Amino acid sequence: MERKILLSENEMPTYWYNVLGDLLTPLKPPLNPQTKKPLTAEDLKIFPEALIEQEMSTQTEIEIPQKVREIYALWRPTPLVRALNLEKALGTPAKIYYKNESVSPAGSHKPNTAIAQAYYNKEAGIKTLTTETGAGQWGSALALAGSLLGINVRVYMVKVSYNQKPFRKSMIHLWGAEVFASPSNNTRIGREILKKDPDNQGSLGLAISEAIEDAVEHENTNYALGSVLNHVLLHQTVIGLEAKKQLEKVNDYPDVIVAPCGGGSNLGGISLPFIRDKINGKDVRVVAVEPASCPTLTKGVFRYDYADVAKMTPLLNMYTLGHQFMPPSIHAGGLRYHGDSPIISQLKKDGLIEATSYKQTEVFEAGVLFAKTEGIVPAPETCHAIKAAVDEAIKAKEEAKEKTILICFSGHGHFDMTSYDMYLSGQMEDYEYPEEKVKEALGYLPEV
Numbered sequence: 001m002e003r004k005i006l007l008s009e010n011e012m013p014t015y016w017y018n019v020l021g022d023l024l025t026p027l028k029p030p031l032n033p034q035t036k037k038p039l040t041a042e043d044l045k046i047f048p049e050a051l052i053e054q055e056m057s058t059q060t061e062i063e064i065p066q067k068v069r070e071i072y073a074l075w076r077p078t079p080l081v082r083a084l085n086l087e088k089a090l091g092t093p094a095k096i097y098y099k100n101e102s103v104s105p106a107g108s109h110k111p112n113t114a115i116a117q118a119y120y121n122k123e124a125g126i127k128t129l130t131t132e133t134g135a136g137q138w139g140s141a142l143a144l145a146g147s148l149l150g151i152n153v154r155v156y157m158v159k160v161s162y163n164q165k166p167f168r169k170s171m172i173h174l175w176g177a178e179v180f181a182s183p184s185n186n187t188r189i190g191r192e193i194l195k196k197d198p199d200n201q202g203s204l205g206l207a208i209s210e211a212i213e214d215a216v217e218h219e220n221t222n223y224a225l226g227s228v229l230n231h232v233l234l235h236q237t238v239i240g241l242e243a244k245k246q247l248e249k250v251n252d253y254p255d256v257i258v259a260p261c262g263g264g265s266n267l268g269g270i271s272l273p274f275i276r277d278k279i280n281g282k283d284v285r286v287v288a289v290e291p292a293s294c295p296t297l298t299k300g301v302f303r304y305d306y307a308d309v310a311k312m313t314p315l316l317n318m319y320t321l322g323h324q325f326m327p328p329s330i331h332a333g334g335l336r337y338h339g340d341s342p343i344i345s346q347l348k349k350d351g352l353i354e355a356t357s358y359k360q361t362e363v364f365e366a367g368v369l370f371a372k373t374e375g376i377v378p379a380p381e382t383c384h385a386i387k388a389a390v391d392e393a394i395k396a397k398e399e400a401k402e403k404t405i406l407i408c409f410s411g412h413g414h415f416d417m418t419s420y421d422m423y424l425s426g427q428m429e430d431y432e433y434p435e436e437k438v439k440e441a442l443g444y445l446p447e448v
């Protein structure tokens with residue numbers, strides 16, 4: 001039996017799939033944070049027109065520009081791999097496949113949208129892109145894109161990661177971009193926070209605020225977001241479109257698709273082409289996997305909230321734990337964003353997507369099992385999906401049922417070895433879902 005199901009470069013998709021054209025419930029529009037009215041073009045001036053169009057388009061298929069496809073071909077199509085060793089270790093009748101997005105130069109799925117966003121900004125005459133990054137994957141992906149497309153990149157990196165993950169920072173530098181620990185002294189919001197709390201370790205929401213302020217204040221400078229927005233999920237659908245073709249080659253189709261969920265981009269990327277089938281009556285489950293310490297879809301509320309702590313971003317209708325929510329900084333597994341993609345949120349609300357959450361030690365345990373059987377060291381985020389897949393495979397064994405499981409293998413963990421060391425030396429702790437903190441943060445939700 002073949003382990004790897006490969007596509008040739010000329011089988012790479014030539015269009016992205018836009019689920020907005022097929023949604024059962026249309027999304028509620030983003031709102032201006034001051035007026036609380038639907039956004040106008042003026043509100044969106046930190047994005048190029050082409051991306052704003054994609055953000056709102058209901059055309060189901062959108063062509064991937066030739067130049068973007070040429071760059072994708074540096075690592076795409078990515079392999080779909082049958083995890084035969086993992087299946088054997090689990091003694092499961094289930095078939096487990098993983099779509100390996102860790103083969104990109106940055107080591108995750110994020111370049112799929114970074115390349116596209118840098119391309120459209122370059123076409124619009126933009127010289128500099130600003131962005132935020134948590135663990136550093138997005139910052140390094142955009143730095144890579146900037147380097148390949150000739151655009152400057154300025155990255156605000158959450159301070160706790162900046163100090164814990166120095167090699168992501170080195171990659172960003174290597175690809176020629178600038179990177180600052182957030183909160184930084186570059187921006188008004190950063191200086192304000194530092195004055196009140198000099199040891200503030202930062203958060204993704206705060207870094208977003210800094211990156212946006214930087215873009216608004218400088219000429220020919222736009223902002224790029226690595227997840228959450230509709231156009232980001234659109235670009236990521238290249239993952240699911242390829243996976244579908246690959247499964248067709250072996251005459252298979254997933255019963256269940258599992259993906260880690262932070263802002264929802266790799267989950268959307270792998271699942272939306274299958275959700276299209278589901279809307280048309282096909283039977284396929286899609287499971288979003290979250291950390292128990294930041295359980296947005298499993299424990300949050302579905303309503304309008306800000307995407308950042310400084311309330312500079314538009315209000316998005318989404319599942320949220322409150323823009324004031326900061327997950328415990330000792331959480332090692334990533335996926336620490338308070339909100340979620342409006343597309344993923346609506347699909348969850350409409351029952352087309354399920355969500356589940358796990359504690360960090362069980363997540364790392366699954367990651368280590370994967371590394372020992374399949375060889376690749378998964379990113380901590382990816383370990384969440386592996387844990388869910390392992391549970392699905394064990395359930396299939398108990399029920400003596402055949403089942404096809406598809407994992408989005410969103411990235412490798414080569415820069416996360418500090419977290420693995422913590423796990424392997426028994427120093428990693430679980431903590432309960434921070435009910436009090438969530439309750440408090442939900443108290444600050446905006447009235448709309």
Ligand SMILES: *Cc1c(COP(=O)(O)O)cnc(C)c1O
Pocket residue numbers: 108109110137138226227228260261262263264265266267335379381382410411412
């Ligand atoms: C960023 C990232 C995630 C989470 O972000 P999504 O937008 O939810 O996909 C998951 N896995 C890896 C490897 C990442 O880099």
